[in-house]
Amino acid sequence: MRGGGRVPVIALTGFLGAGKTSLLNHLLQRPGARLGVVVNDFGTLNVDAALVAGQVDDAAAISGGCVCCLPDAGGLDDALRRLAQPRLRLDAILVEASGAADPIAVARLIGFSGARNVRPGGLVEVVDAVEHFRTVDRWTEPPARYAAATLVVVTKADLLPDDERETVLARIRERVRRRHPQVPIVTARYGRIDPALVFDTAADEDPADQLPIARLIREHHANQHAHDHDHARAASVELVRPVSPTALIDLLETPPAGAYRLKGRVRVVGSRGEQGFVVNVVGSLVHVAALPEPPPVGELVAIGPELDPSLARRRLDAVAAAPADRPDTAGLARLRRYRRLNA
Ligand SMILES: Nc1nc2c(ncn2[C@@H]2O[C@H](COP(=O)(O)OP(=O)(O)OP(=O)(O)O)[C@@H](O)[C@H]2O)c(=O)[nH]1
Numbered sequence: 211m212r213g214g215g216r217v218p219v220i221a222l223t224g225f226l227g228a229g230k231t232s233l234l235n236h237l238l239q240r241p242g243a244r245l246g247v248v249v250n251d252f253g254t255l256n257v258d259a260a261l262v263a264g265q266v267d268d269a270a271a272i273s274g275g276c277v278c279c280l281p282d283a284g285g286l287d288d289a290l291r292r293l294a295q296p297r298l299r300l301d302a303i304l305v306e307a308s309g310a311a312d313p314i315a316v317a318r319l320i321g322f323s324g325a326r327n328v329r330p331g332g333l334v335e336v337v338d339a340v341e342h343f344r345t346v347d348r349w350t351e352p353p354a355r356y357a358a359a360t361l362v363v364v365t366k367a368d369l370l371p372d373d374e375r376e377t378v379l380a381r382i383r384e385r386v387r388r389r390h391p392q393v394p395i396v397t398a399r400y401g402r403i404d405p406a407l408v409f410d411t412a413a414d415e416d417p418a419d420q421l422p423i424a425r426l427i428r429e430h431h432a433n434q435h436a437h438d439h440d441h442a443r444a445a446s447v448e449l450v451r452p453v454s455p456t457a458l459i460d461l462l463e464t465p466p467a468g469a470y471r472l473k474g475r476v477r478v479v480g481s482r483g484e485q486g487f488v489v490n491v492v493g494s495l496v497h498v499a500a501l502p503e504p505p506p507v508g509e510l511v512a513i514g515p516e517l518d519p520s521l522a523r524r525r526l527d528a529v530a531a532a533p534a535d536r537p538d539t540a541g542l543a544r545l546r547r548y549r550r551l552n553a
Pocket residue numbers: 224225226227228229230231232233258308309365366367368369398399400401471473490491492497
């Protein structure tokens with residue numbers, strides 16, 4: 211381990227559904243690296259921890275809020291302390307912040323962590339090329355969050371219309387550069403970047419580009435009263451039984467009011483036994499993928515800055531309660547159609 215024995219902590223930030231878990235799973239596939247993971251998710255159920263592809267023995271999961279708003283970094287410091295123990299000999303710790311977390315606050319939490327054996331290793335801001343200008347960058351001035359990044363990864367360019375792709379990507383680059391002229395910006399489908407981009411940053415002891423962050427953090431402290439991000443709200447349900455594909459697809463296609471993001475893992479009864487699926491909605495995009503095994507217990511989480519949690523909970527409960535013991539041919543066909551679209 212380099213860096214005087216302190217383990218670099220690399221933060222993955224980005225708006226709800228931008229592609230942080232996809233990037234994390236990609237980085238975890240790096241052969242030979244010993245990586246620790248902290249996942250911060252919404253709701254009482256930690257879907258992201260369940261979706262982190264089995265490469266880590268113990269993903270420290272922090273659920274029930276956004277990491278930058280936890281009092282005194284509570285959960286984060288504990289998780290970092292646990293993962294930075296010398297006997298684990300980790301090369302780096304990756305922290306996936308919740309989609310509502312403010313990157314500047316995340317940088318501060320890591321920079322001033324009470325865990326002794328860690329040091330900041332960079333902050334990767336994931337940008338959803340499709341939704342970015344409707345969600346994160348909506349005002350005249352580019353958002354301050356760009357300045358906290360040591361690397362910007364733009365995802366979902368594949369979903370942009372061919373004749374708009376270059377214009378949108380150029381606009382993202384131009385907006386980011388106005389806040390942070392030197393930051394590297396890469397485009398990557400499903401976050402499949404060259405891992406050296408992330409782990410190189412982590413190899414530098416006290417990289418020079420931490421300096422602007424120190425200033426940002428001070429400014430941020432001064433503005434603490436004007437908390438500058440919406441607290442997303444969440445509703446979740448645990449699924450002990452298989453779900454009805456029709457009820458599920460109806461939910462994905464018409465999410466509860468204010469649910470910008472829906473995600474979960476489910477079991478459905480097919481003609482040849484039970485099958486597992488992971489479902490994702492980001493804005494108006496629905497994504498369905500098969501799981502290798504049906505999850506013993508599934509879950510669904512709805513998240514959004516303007517979500518009404520009790521109304522959303524009723525919709526989720528209705529999906530959990532819909533009868534689903536027999537194969538539902540029409541519903542399964544709709545589910546498969548999404549799988550084909552996303553293949
Ligand atoms: N087409 C396409 N889909 C992507 C890409 N990156 C991510 N996705 C999909 O976008 C959805 C959200 O991705 P996640 O990686 O779960 O996003 P996230 O930022 O971890 O989401 P939260 O933690 O809930 O905020 C999933 O369905 C991904 O498969 C991409 O580059 N192209």
